[in-house]
Amino acid sequence: MNITVLTGSPHVNGSSNLLAKQFIKGAEEAGHQIKVLDVAHMSVHPCIACDHCHTAGSCVFQDDNQKIQKNLLKTDMIVFVSPIYYYMISAQLKAVIDRFYGYNDEMRERHIKAALITASDDDNDDAMPYVEQYFGKLCRYMNFTNCGSVLGTGCGTPEKTLLSEHMKEAYQFGQAL
Ligand SMILES: Cc1cc2nc3c(=O)[nH]c(=O)nc-3n(C[C@H](O)[C@H](O)[C@H](O)COP(=O)(O)O)c2cc1C
Numbered sequence: 001m002n003i004t005v006l007t008g009s010p011h012v013n014g015s016s017n018l019l020a021k022q023f024i025k026g027a028e029e030a031g032h033q034i035k036v037l038d039v040a041h042m043s044v045h046p047c048i049a050c051d052h053c054h055t056a057g058s059c060v061f062q063d064d065n066q067k068i069q070k071n072l073l074k075t076d077m078i079v080f081v082s083p084i085y086y087y088m089i090s091a092q093l094k095a096v097i098d099r100f101y102g103y104n105d106e107m108r109e110r111h112i113k114a115a116l117i118t119a120s121d122d123d124n125d126d127a128m129p130y131v132e133q134y135f136g137k138l139c140r141y142m143n144f145t146n147c148g149s150v151l152g153t154g155c156g157t158p159e160k161t162l163l164s165e166h167m168k169e170a171y172q173f174g175q176a177l
Helices: 015-029 065-071 091-102 104-108 128-141 157-162 165-173
Strands: 004-009 031-037 079-083 113-119 146-151
Touching: 004 015, 004 065, 015 031, 015 079, 015 113, 015 146, 015 157, 015 165, 031 065, 065 091, 079 091, 091 104, 104 128, 113 128, 113 165, 128 146, 146 165, 157 165
Parallel strands: 004 031, 004 079, 079 113, 113 146
Antiparallel strands: none
C-alpha cells in the first residue's frame, strides 16, 4: 500500500524521526511504498476558521498544504509522527490536521488507515495517554482505521532513542503491516 508519513518535528535527525525511519525500514521491507512529507519544515498556515473553504471551495492560504492535501487524498495510510510537546503533538503537525477542515468529507469517505509515532522525554506512563486518546478520537471522527501507535517514552534525545526498545518496536510495527 501507499503510506504517507507526516513528520512533525523541527529536529530532522531527532528522536521521533529516528523512530519513523525504523518504521519506514520495516514497512519497505514488507513491500509498501513510502512517501515522507516533512510538514515541520513546510509552510502550513494555521486554520483561521474563515470558512472560505466551505463557502468558496478553496482555502485562503495557498501554501504547502495543497501538496499535503493532494497526497493525503490518494494515500492508503497516514502515519503521524511527532515529538510530545506539553503532552500533545507539535503545533506544526496540528496545523496540518486543522487544515483537514477544508477537505474533511473527501478524507472521511476514503477510510484511510492511520498510525501514530511519538517521542517524549518522560519515560513514565503519564507521558502519552492524552495524545493516544486524542489520536483515537481523531481516527473515529475521520473514519481512519487506527492501526496502532509507537509511543516512544524515554526518547528525549537521539542518543536515548537509539538505545530504546521503541526502535525495534517501530521497525516491527512497519514490518507487520
Ligand atoms: C516545547 C516543548 C515541549 C515539550 N513537552 C514535553 C512533554 O510534555 N513531555 C515530555 O516528556 N517531553 C516534552 N518535551 C521534550 C520532547 O518531547 C523530547 O525532547 C522529544 O524527544 C523531542 O523529539 P524530536 O527530537 O523528535 O523533536 C518537550 C520539548 C519541547 C521543545
